[in-house]
Amino acid sequence: MNQVDHIALPAEPRVSLRLPAASRALPFLGIFLFLVVLGQAAIVVQARPQDLISGAHGMADILRRSFPPDFSKIGDTFEPALETLDIALFGTTAAVIMALPLAVLAARNTTPARPFYAAARGIIALCRAVPDLVWALLFVTAVGLGPFPGALAVSVHSVGMLGRLFSEVVEDMEMGTVEALTMSGASRLQVFSHAVVPSVLPSLLGIALYRLDENIRSSLVLGFVGAGGLGFQLLTAMNLFQYRTVSLLLLVTFVIVMLAERLSAALRAWIA
Amino acid sequence: MSAVAPGMIEAKGLVMRYPTGRLALDGATLTVAAGELVVVLGHNGSGKSTMLRCIAGLLRPTAGLVRVAGQELTRLSGRKLAEARMALGMIFQHGHLVRRRSVLANVLCGTLGRHRSVATSLGALPWSEAAFAAQCLDAVGLLRFARQRADTLSGGQAQRVAIARALAQRPHAVLADEPVASLDPEAAEEIMRLLRGLASRDGLPVVCVLHQPELARRYADRILGLRQGRMVFLEDAASITPGQVSALYEGQAA
Numbered sequence: 200m201n202q203v204d205h206i207a208l209p210a211e212p213r214v215s216l217r218l219p220a221a222s223r224a225l226p227f228l229g230i231f232l233f234l235v236v237l238g239q240a241a242i243v244v245q246a247r248p249q250d251l252i253s254g255a256h257g258m259a260d261i262l263r264r265s266f267p268p269d270f271s272k273i274g275d276t277f278e279p280a281l282e283t284l285d286i287a288l289f290g291t292t293a294a295v296i297m298a299l300p301l302a303v304l305a306a307r308n309t310t311p312a313r314p315f316y317a318a319a320r321g322i323i324a325l326c327r328a329v330p331d332l333v334w335a336l337l338f339v340t341a342v343g344l345g346p347f348p349g350a351l352a353v354s355v356h357s358v359g360m361l362g363r364l365f366s367e368v369v370e371d372m373e374m375g376t377v378e379a380l381t382m383s384g385a386s387r388l389q390v391f392s393h394a395v396v397p398s399v400l401p402s403l404l405g406i407a408l409y410r411l412d413e414n415i416r417s418s419l420v421l422g423f424v425g426a427g428g429l430g431f432q433l434l435t436a437m438n439l440f441q442y443r444t445v446s447l448l449l450l451v452t453f454v455i456v457m458l459a460e461r462l463s464a465a466l467r468a469w470i471a
Numbered sequence: 472m473s474a475v476a477p478g479m480i481e482a483k484g485l486v487m488r489y490p491t492g493r494l495a496l497d498g499a500t501l502t503v504a505a506g507e508l509v510v511v512l513g514h515n516g517s518g519k520s521t522m523l524r525c526i527a528g529l530l531r532p533t534a535g536l537v538r539v540a541g542q543e544l545t546r547l548s549g550r551k552l553a554e555a556r557m558a559l560g561m562i563f564q565h566g567h568l569v570r571r572r573s574v575l576a577n578v579l580c581g582t583l584g585r586h587r588s589v590a591t592s593l594g595a596l597p598w599s600e601a602a603f604a605a606q607c608l609d610a611v612g613l614l615r616f617a618r619q620r621a622d623t624l625s626g627g628q629a630q631r632v633a634i635a636r637a638l639a640q641r642p643h644a645v646l647a648d649e650p651v652a653s654l655d656p657e658a659a660e661e662i663m664r665l666l667r668g669l670a671s672r673d674g675l676p677v678v679c680v681l682h683q684p685e686l687a688r689r690y691a692d693r694i695l696g697l698r699q700g701r702m703v704f705l706e707d708a709a710s711i712t713p714g715q716v717s718a719l720y721e722g723q724a725a
Contacts (some may be wrong), residue, residue, distance in 0.1 A: 376568070378529070379636075383560075383561075383636065383637070383640050384529060384553055384557030384640060386583075387553075389583045389587070393583060393594060394569065394580075395595075397570075398570070398571075434519060442491065
């Protein structure tokens with residue numbers, strides 16, 4: 200029976216090593232439940248794959264009318280492109296400035312008191328929970344059309360994400376250096392600038408750069424609700440059925456997003 | 472080294488009861504003369520780290536007093552305490568260096584207490600002390616690493632830089648909290664030799680919490696044994712018997 204009898208093993212245990220029947224059935228039950236939920240989703244979204252086939256003509260027509268992109272208008276895209284980039288840059292910078300103090304309050308190891316912690320967490324959650332598109336609609340109503348409401352929307356929504364990630368960085372910070380410098384007789388401000396800042400700065404910069412990259416993409420969409428930039432041009436061209444302009448704008452968008460992503464990744468790699 | 476001025480560490484009747492009600496330290500008294508190295512031994516939770524942190528002013532004892540170089544630390548708070556801490560160089564279990572800064576910059580951080588200005592509060596280093604910091608680095612034998620980033624060092628080297636940073640404070644006394652707990656035996660010997668030198672050569676009083684009775688016997692002048700917050704013995708290292716030491720750890724097998 201047992202061929203490895205030159206190894207002295209204890210007697211076989213007398214307990215059943217098989218999982219009980221209920222536990223063995225669990226994975227199958229899980230898969231079945233998932234399929235039920237998925238079927239429900241297909242019904243709710245009114246999935247009709249056949250429409251994709253019957254609509255193929257329409258799509259081919261749009262693609263034909265979009266080609267070639269109207270490069271004669273490339274000069275007109277510079278200003279809206281700059282506007283899109285600037286909305287992201289201004290919005291992200293403002294968000295970083297607002298998120299830093301919030302993060303200190305929202306980190307368990309640095310918050311001065313429980314109420315500050317709760318309030319900061321609340322503000323961060325609110326900023327995150329409301330989508331930037333909704334913030335943009337609110338700000339367009341408040342300050343009128345243009346890039347400024349876009350920048351405001353980007354910054355308020357980013358405060359949520361940045362505040363949360365920044366506070367995590369502060370919470371994960373190694374407190375040893377802080378203690379070591381405190382013991383050397385350094386003042387509180389010196390401890391902050393020589394121990395806290397150098398240990399969290401690379402992570403904070405990395406997160407901010409990542410957010411800038413995300414915000415360039417989201418500021419494109421914000422143009423659709425009247426917040427300026429390439430998105431607004433895209434909406435106008437679509438409404439006028441100028442598909443060759445649309446394809447040019449999409450091409451410019453693609454290049455900007457790609458470049459921003461590459462640049463942000465390269466800078467983050469350099470900082471780390 | 473002429474930079475360091477010796478003092479004396481006096482701890483009298485230290486009692487520490489944590490807010491949870493646990494009595495971590497129950498009447499510890501220790502006087503360390505200039506040039507003397509005292510090692511504190513005890514199992515985990517015996518109160519040895521608590522005692523060191525009380526002496527360092529990182530914890531405020533429930534009762535008792537701490538005097539370093541004539542200054543009563545237990546009466547101070549805020550800025551006064553920060554300034555008094557300059558007299559105490561403390562070494563932790565890990566080097567606790569600023570990873571991205573150079574080794575020399577890390578040593579310079581030890582001089583911050585003497586250079587309180589707007590610039591140093593905003594992150595500038597007192598580079599006027601660079602030559603002095605280099606001397607401190609040389610004293611631990613790591614001058615050749617001065618320009619290297621701190622996170623490129625080994626654990627033992629980082630610990631030596633931490634000692635250099637403590638020297639840059641121009642301390643009157645040195646405290647070490649399990650300074651060799653995470654080091655290999657060779658690096659541990661090097662750190663103990665440096666601490667021994669701070670006592671014998673520079674005439675500083677040194678208190679060192681250890682987990683290795685064998686290192687304690689070889690490097691300490693006197694050994695203080697703590698068990699459940701109480702002092703069991705405080706004797707010359709040469710006269711301590713192995714039985715006395717193992718009694719500290721009895722019934723504490725984890």
